[in-house]
Amino acid sequence: MTQASATQPIEAPAGAVLLEVRGLSLDFGSSRGRVRALRDVSVSVPRGRIVGVVGESGCGKSTLAFAIIRLLAENAMITAGEVRLEGRDLLTLTPRQMRDIRGRRVSMIFQDPMTSLNRVLSVGQHMIDIQYRDKISQADKRRRAAEALTRVGIADAESRLRDFPHQFSGGMRQRICIAMALLVEPALLLADEPTTALDATMEVQIVGLLKALQGELGCSILFVSHHLGTVAELCDDVVVMYAGEVVERGSVRDIFKRPGHPYTQALLECDPGRIHEKTRHLPTIPGSLPDLVEVPQGCIFKDRCPHAFERCQRERPPHYPVAEGHTASCHLLDETRGNHS
Template identity: 40%
Template sequence: MTERKPVLEIEHLSVAYDSPRGPVQAVNDVSLAIYEEEIVGLVGESGSGKSTMAYAIMRLLKGVAYVTGGSIKINGKDVYGLSKQELRAFRWAEMAMVFQSAMSALNPVMTVEQQIADTIRSHQKNASSAEIRKRAEELLDLVRIDRKHLKSYPHQLSGGMKQRVVIAIAICLKPSLVIMDEPTTALDVVVQRSILDQIQEIQREVKFAILFISHDFSLVSELASRVAIMYAGRVVELAGSRRLRVAGEHHPYTEGLLRAIPRLTADDVVIEGIPGNPPNLVELPSGCAFHPRCAHATERCAVEEPRLQKTGQAEIACHLFQGREVPQHV
C-alpha cells in the first residue's frame, strides 16, 4: 500500500492580533498535518482560533493580524516563502477556501459563469471561451445545479445554490487542499445535509484534502476521518472521529462538547453545557487555559500548561493523561 503524502503541514504556528493592551495570541503553537484525500475537522467555540488559522494558511491575514511563529507548507512548499506573484498563482491552484458567507464571497454584479471564468482566466491565460464554458458546465453538474444558472446572478439563487457555486469555484482548478470555514452555518438543516452529502461525493470524485471548520461537533465528527479540538488558540485533542463519537477518556473540554450534543433517540435527553465562559485571550488563565471551567482541575493545572501528547491513537493536552494509555473505542 502506497503511503499517503501530507498535503498540509503546519508546524508550531502562532498568530497574534495587535490590541491597545498588547498582542493577543489567537493561535498558539499549533501543529497539524492533513494527508492526501483526507477530511480533517476543526472544532471549537467562537473565538478559539479556528478561522484565524484558516486565514493564516491561505495567507489572508490583514491589518492587525500577523504570524508570530511556525511554518505552513502545502505540498512541501512554504506558503510564507512565496512572492506575491507566486502566491497569486498558488491560491486556488494548490489551495482554495470556501468562506462562511456565500453571498459575501460572490460578486453581486457578475453571473455564475463570469465568476468561474474569472477564476480560470486568472491562472490559465490561454484558456479559450469554449474551454471555460465546458469547465463551468462540468462544475455545475458536479454540484448539482442546472446549467441554465450559469447566466444567473447571486441574488437569483437560493442560499444552498449560492453555497454550491462557491464550492464549484473553489474546486475549479483542482487544488490539493480546500479549506471550508463553516460552509453550512447559514443554511437550514435539510439543505445542510444535502450540502454535506455533496461535499463527500465531490471529494471522492475529485480527490482533494479538506480542512472542515465548524462549531458543530456532531456534524464534523460524521464528515471527517480525524478531528482537532481547539480551545483558546490551542489544539487540546486530536483523534479519529469514530473515537470522538463515543463518550469515554477524552480531554475534559471534549467531554463537555460531547455532553452538549442532543440525542433525539435517547429516552431521557439531558443536555449539559460547559460551565463558565471561554477565556479572554488578552488575559488568559495561567497554566491550562481550561482549568477554571474544568471539574478535574488540580493545582498543577493552574501553574503548568499541558502539552499535546500521544496517548494511544489520540493526542491530548491534559495532565490527567500523562503517562497513561487511553482505551481505544471500536
C-alpha cells in the same frame, strides 16, 4: 522550549502529508495589546483525507484556515511556526508567489454564501474569471463552468450561468461556491463552516456533496465547524481547538468514542443529538473563554474544567497519548499512569 512545543504533531506515513502546520502562533494587534489568537498550533492533513477542526466560536478555527491561505487582516502578525503545503513553507513566499498557489493548489469555501459572491456579476462571469490562468478559449471556460455546476447538482447549468447570485437560494449559492473552489481541482480545499448559514436539510445535502466530490477528485479537505454531527459524518480525523490551542487530535472514531480531554467531553455532552429526554434547558459549558491578551498560566481550560487540580494551575500540559494516533493535552492522562506531582 515548553513541554507542549516539544511535542510533535501526529503525522501520516512519510510522503503522505499534504499540509503540515507546525508550531504556528499568530497575534492580532488591539488597543489593549496583542491578542494571542493562535499559540503553538500543529496540524497535519494527509493526502486524500478530510480533517475537521472543531471548537466553540472564538477558539481560532477560522483564524487557522485564513492563516494557512494567508488572507489575514492588516493587524495580524504571525510570530512563529511553519505552514508547509507539499513541503513548501507558505509563510516564506512573496505575495505574488502566494497568489500563484491560491486558486490552483489550495482553494477556500467561505462561511456565508449570501455574501461570498459579487451581486453585480453573473454566476458565469464569476466562474470564467477564476480560470484566468488557463490559456483556453472563453467558450471552453464557459463549458467547464457549466460542467462544474452540473457536478454540484444545479440543473440546467448552461442557462443558469447567465443568472445573478440573488436569483439563487442560500443552498444553491453555497453549491456555486463549492463548484468554483473545485473547478481548478486543488490539492487542498479549506472549508470555513460552509454549512453555518444553511438549514438542516440543506446542510445534510452539502455535506453529502462535499464527501462525494472529495472521493471523486481525491483532494484533501480541512473542514472548520462547530457542529459535531457534521464532523462525525464527513471527516476522517479531528482537531479540537480551545482558546487558540490544539487540545486534542485523533481519528473521528477515537475522539467520539473515547474523548481524552475534558473540553472535548464537554462539547460532546452539549451536542443536541445526544439528548434523549425532553428538556427545557440545553446543556452548556459553564464559564467563558479566557482573555487572550493576558493568557493565563498553566492549562488554558483549567478555569472551566471540573477536574482541574493544582498542577493544572501552574503547568501547561503536553500532548499525552490516549490511543494510537490520538493525543490530548491534559494532565489527567498523566495521572492515570501514576505520574503524580
